[in-house]
Amino acid sequence: MRGESGDMKTSLDTFFNPKSVAVVGASTTPGKLGYVAVENLIRLGYPGKIFPVNPKAKEIQGLKAYPNVKDIPEPVDVGLVLVPAEAVVGVVKDLAEKGVKHTVIIAGGFSEVDEKGAKMQQEIVEIGRKYGMRIIGPNTTGIVSIPGRFSTTFFKVDYNPGPAAYIAQTGNFASITFRWIVTRENFGISRIIGLGNKCDVDDADALEYLESDPETKVIAMYIEGLKDGRRFVEVARRVSKKKPILALKSGRTPAGSKAAMSHTASLAADDAILDAALKQAGVIRVNNYMDLVNYTKAFV
Known part of the structure; x- marks a missing residue:
C-alpha cells in the first residue's frame, strides 16, 4: 500500500497534519472511547474539521454528527475507526469509497486473536491495496501529533511540544509512556x-x-517484533546517522516472547539476532523502560 513514489514523508504526513478527520464511532457518552477521542481533538486545539459519525446522534460535543461517513459533504483526510472489530471491514470500505486515503483502526480482535480475526485483517489489507489507502493498526491507539495538534488516542492528551518521538507496537504502551513523559519526566513530545x-x-x-x-x-522505540527485519535495518542505519534511535525490546525471555506474540500479533525475533541487527543499524539498545525514558531525556 506504499505510494508509487516511495516518498514516505508524503505518504504518511497526512496522518500527522490532516485537514479533516472523520471519527467513526464517536460517542455522546463521557468517558467512552468515541467521546474521549473527540474531546482530545478539541482540547489540543486541532485546527482542522472534525466530523463525528454516529447514526444515533445529531450532535456530539457541539459538532454536527453524521449517520455514515458517506453523508459527510466534504473531503476527509483521516478516518479514525472506533467501532467494534466485526464492523471495521464495512467502515473501512465506506471510507475507501468516500476517497479517504489514511485510516487509523483502534479495535483489537484481528490477527492477534485467531484465524477469524486474521481473515478480517486480510480483508482490510485488500481494501487498502485496492483503493491506495494507508492504514495504521488495527489494535492500537494510533497516533499523537503535537505539532499538528492532532490525536487519535482515547487517552487524555494535553499540548506539550518537544523534540522526542516515540514508536511502539502496543498502542497502550505508547499512550502510557506519553503520559509518563509529559507529567513525571516533564519533557515534550513531537509524535507518538x-x-x-x-x-x-x-x-x-x-x-x-x-x-x-x-x-x-530523537526517536525512542518499544519493539515487540519486526515485520520486515531487512528493511528495518536498512532504514534504521540511514536514520541513526541523522538522529539517535533508542530501542527497548520486549520478550527477551521465552515467556515474554509469548506475551508479546499474544498481545499484538508480533513475530518476536530471536533476541541475539535482533541485538546484532540493532547494533548493525546503529540503534542504541536499552535494557528497561526507565533507561528508555532517561536516555531519551538525555538527548532532548
Missing part, C-alpha cells in the same frame, strides 16, 4: 506512533517518516 498489528504501516515506515520530520530530534 502506536503501530498495533502493522497490517500496513510498520516500524520502518515510521522511522522513514521521522527521518525528515523537522520537529523530531
